[in-house]
Amino acid sequence: MKLGITGIFGSGKTEVANMFARCGYKVVSVDKVGHKLLDKKEIKKKIIREFGDVLTKNKVDRRKLKDIVFYDSKKLKKLNKIIHPYLIKEVKKLIKGKAVVDAALxxxxxLHKHLDKVIVVKINKxxxxxxxxxxxxYTKKEIENIIKSQLxxxxxxxxxxxxxxxxxxxDNTKKQVIDINKSL
Known part of the structure; x- marks a missing residue:
């Protein structure tokens, strides 16, 4: 069984994914996969070409990159255009067996097309x-920009x-996870 967990930024997706991990699921964190991809030479080159020197100790400095892209939707789209093809390919490799994909996007x-079920974690904004x-x-402005950039x-x-x-x-969230897991 392959599950996808999504929701808006701050909804508690990762906490819910970890609850499913305690039910025997392997968690694939799309954020973590994306962070690792930033170390790939070809991705690093494309990011530097597009956004300038965002390196610290020869690694993409996520803070510097965040300061550029989370205040400019066009730049965020450019970053996504660079990273998303690699991200999709890598995540598809990782979703084998009993897995849960934790992904805001x-x-x-x-990615939902490659999964058996989709779980949306709903929360008041x-x-x-x-x-x-x-x-x-994150600042309040960064949070608002991130939420705006998502479905x-x-x-x-x-x-x-x-x-x-x-x-x-x-406890209420745990109960919902247990109920869903039992129904699968």
Missing amino acids: LIELG NNAVKRILKKKK TQNKKLRYADFIINNNKSL
């Missing part, structure tokens, strides 16, 4: 923003085989 990347701000990694929650819900409401307690 699951639908946008077309204000709750998502509060959750992300607590981590102190809306309502559009993601159209692809859902299952919906997890993540506006309540962690």
